[in-house]
Amino acid sequence: MAILVTGGAGFVASNVIDRLLAGNEIVFAVDNLSLGSVQNLEHYRGGGSFRFIEADLADVDAYRAAIAELTRQTPIHEVWHLAANSDIRAGSLDSALDLRDTFMTTFNTVRLMDEFSIRRLIFASSSAVYGDRRDVELAEDSGPLLPISNYGAMKLASEALISAAAQRFMEKALIFRFPNVVGMPATHGIVLDLVNRLRTSPELLSVLGDGSQKKQYLHVTELVDAMMWCRDHGDRGLDVFNIGPDDSGVTVRQIAEEVVAAVAPEARIQFGVGKQGWIGDVPHFRYSIEKLKRLGWEPSLHSGDAVRRAIAEISQQGCLDGGGKF
């Protein structure tokens, strides 16, 4: 039996695939390669436990054909649905992007799981489903859910679909609400963005907002740890987990200073005005991970450690083309 990873060429997926293969699973990956990179998959090639098919998962016929091809010899018993538009800003400018790459990929995943009798789903949702609730500690049962970005809206819409499908035919459905995640192979995000800016202009690091925005960050290795833990220790049925670090986060100012220290210690930092960098950005939120801790998993890195490790990794990774995308 195999595990299907959607968005398989992306940042989180490549860390998930590493872990699944290390656990002797057979892994099938699909990706449209719009944000992900085949480079992330190169080192699996030739291994008998891994197969990749390029397909647009928003196109149900292409997606169905890919699954039919992959399952010719080995059936799929679990899906890790990680495909999504991860460029929140781009989705704010063009709502069709999140519709297609985040929502329709979920709609088609659920539909094809039903068609191919696959009953276990792990889904990468987001803290963005909560919207801007900066005064509240956000637990999994917090409401209302009023996202302020199309990205958050289409993650919430995906959760809703999965919730209804879980009732209909799934044996297990895990919804993970991701925090900001850092690490390698980065395709987007503040650390990569700041490292790249500083490489382009090594004397001045220009930062959106006044630098006081404080957010929590989790290193991708811990994110994958937490997901594996819940998958192996949780109950059957539908469940939702916040995943995050257990601290109050770090400010953009701290991250900028760490990036400067690692990449170009002589550079000056120039901050903008206001707390919010762009419409749809949630400037600050407090995340409860009590449910995750009750199940027995705790993060070992603080947000600051996670960012520091990611800066070290990313600043080693060489220059990037295409505005921060591979």
Next chain:
Amino acid sequence: MAILVTGGAGFVASNVIDRLLAGNEIVFAVDNLSLGSVQNLEHYRGGGSFRFIEADLADVDAYRAAIAELTRQTPIHEVWHLAANSDIRAGSLDSALDLRDTFMTTFNTVRLMDEFSIRRLIFASSSAVYGDRRDVELAEDSGPLLPISNYGAMKLASEALISAAAQRFMEKALIFRFPNVVGMPATHGIVLDLVNRLRTSPELLSVLGDGSQKKQYLHVTELVDAMMWCRDHGDRGLDVFNIGPDDSGVTVRQIAEEVVAAVAPEARIQFGVGKQGWIGDVPHFRYSIEKLKRLGWEPSLHSGDAVRRAIAEISQQGCLDGGGKF
């Protein structure tokens, strides 16, 4: 300035249009006529304040063309988005139905409001967004939101889209979570269903489930009252309101007995087994309308009164074709 009513040929919409026209508004209606009926609109024809265009709102080009045509002389300043697949059971069998008629109609409405600079939206959401939470009194900020039907999922997905759009460009966005609504011109629902069954076989009324399912019902005239009240008394920005009666509801058994008394007093009632009629049905929920009451609106009818009035109206309305649809 005109008001656009989507799903304009439907049950709730025809009551909304009556009220808007009585308030001297200019009303434009669009509908794909898949569930609604032009009969509901006949009596407006020829009046200078009303125009109807048949269009499939899931088709953005057809929808855009309809709005362009309607706004040639009179711009639209407010949208009442009431179009949706209201047949929850059908949506459980074919998820593409709720995707198209509930979700994509919302996606296109939001997109075209942005294109045509329309900044006020009133949206018909549903108690189904809450899922099956029978132990909890459901307020607007209750969580988690884990719908158990595709219908509820696509209503929640629509709310999410509207929430993000409100942040981006809307002046006012009101989300109303409807309870079970009864009244005329009924196109679906338990009262119409039972009346039609009894007309088909006047000796035996066969009922899904054991009859103990208890739900709240609001009469459509009160629903429209409440929406108008919130529209005229609420704040700017995004707001969510439960609308419902202020009681604990009536059982299916009571409704069945009332229908028998009104339509065929000699008929025998035969109940099924279990509390849940079909997958995706929420057997019982408790709805808080405290927020609505704080704004100054209260229902005057109890669930039982609303059902009784609807039975009287519907049993007068003559026989219906097409399995309860006009």
